[in-house]
Amino acid sequence: MTRIHTLFAGSLAAIGAVLICAAGVAKIPPTSGTFLVTVTVYDTDATGARTHIGSDDSNGSGFAVYSNVQDSSLVTDVFNGKVFLNLYSQSLRTLYINADDPVPGSPSGPAPGQYWQDVEFYISCYDSTGAQVPLENITASSGNCRVGVDFYSAGEKYKLDMGPVQPATGPATGWAYVQCNSSSGGQCVNWTVTPNLSGPNPTVANLYYYAKGGKLTYLHQYHDTYRIGFTNP
Numbered sequence: 156m157t158r159i160h161t162l163f164a165g166s167l168a169a170i171g172a173v174l175i176c177a178a179g180v181a182k183i184p185p186t187s188g189t190f191l192v193t194v195t196v197y198d199t200d201a202t203g204a205r206t207h208i209g210s211d212d213s214n215g216s217g218f219a220v221y222s223n224v225q226d227s228s229l230v231t232d233v234f235n236g237k238v239f240l241n242l243y244s245q246s247l248r249t250l251y252i253n254a255d256d257p258v259p260g261s262p263s264g265p266a267p268g269q270y271w272q273d274v275e276f277y278i279s280c281y282d283s284t285g286a287q288v289p290l291e292n293i294t295a296s297s298g299n300c301r302v303g304v305d306f307y308s309a310g311e312k313y314k315l316d317m318g319p320v321q322p323a324t325g326p327a328t329g330w331a332y333v334q335c336n337s338s339s340g341g342q343c344v345n346w347t348v349t350p351n352l353s354g355p356n357p358t359v360a361n362l363y364y365y366a367k368g369g370k371l372t373y374l375h376q377y378h379d380t381y382r383i384g385f386t387n388p
Contacts, residue, residue, distance in 0.1 A: 188236045188289055188291070191224060192231050192386060193231060194238070195218055196209060196210040196218060196219055196381075197382040198210055198251070200349065207252070207256060207377075208253075208379065209253075210251065211249040211251070221240055224388065226245075226248070228247075229248060235289075236279070236287055236290055238279075239275065239276070240277075243271070243272065250274055250306075251269055251270075252304060254306075255377065257378075258376045264374075264375070265306075273305055274304065276383075277302070278331065290346065291344075292343070293343055293346070294341070296332065299319055300348065300351070301316070301317065301318025301320055302318060302348060303316035311364050311365070313365075315361070315362050316361055316363065317358075317379055318330055318331060323363055323370075323371035323373060328356055328359050330355065332349050332352075333347070336384075345384075345385075349381065349382050359377075360377055
C-alpha cells in the first residue's frame, strides 16, 4: 500500500486544494480523484472508550489534527479515491497504534505505542462487486469500506487491516463504516470513519508482516477500533 508521491501527483493535489467556491467551501474537481485533506484522529470512540488507533495529542486534547497544508512533511490526501495519512518522511508526529488486543486464539502482538516509522494509514470503500468507490462519491454513507495501517515495530514492518477487500491471503475480518457529514457540488467534503459494528466480524482485523521481498504474510487476528475525521481541504 505504501506509495511515493510524484511531482505530478503533488501538483494535482495542490490544484484540488485551491479550487474554492465563493462561499469558501472547497470544490472538488469531479474527475481528479486527488486532493488534499485535513485529518483528525480521535483517541476515543463516541462512547469515550479508548480506540486502538489514536493520535499524538500534539495540537489537541484527546485528538490531533494532521495536515499537509500546516506541515509539508506529512501526507494527508485523497489519492485516486483513497484517503492516506503518511508519517514516514518525518519523526515528530506519530500515531498511537495498538495491535496487541488479540481475538481468542491469537498471541500477543507488537507492543502498543506511538509510531511514525513506515506509518501509513489508509481508507477506501467498495461497491457490492468489490470495485472501488471514490470517497468523494460517497455522499451518504457506506459500511463496505476498508481501513488499515502500516507501521514498523521491533525490526519488523506490519500491516493491520480490515475490510471486504484484503491485501493478502487471510481469514475474514470486520469492515469499516464511512459517513459523509457534508457535501458540496454533489461530492462529499467531510467524512467520519469508524468500525462497522453492524457488519460481519465487527472490529476484527488481520495482522500481516512484510516478509523478504515485501511479501505480505498473515500472522493472527486482533481487535481494531478508531474514529477518524477528514475534510477537504
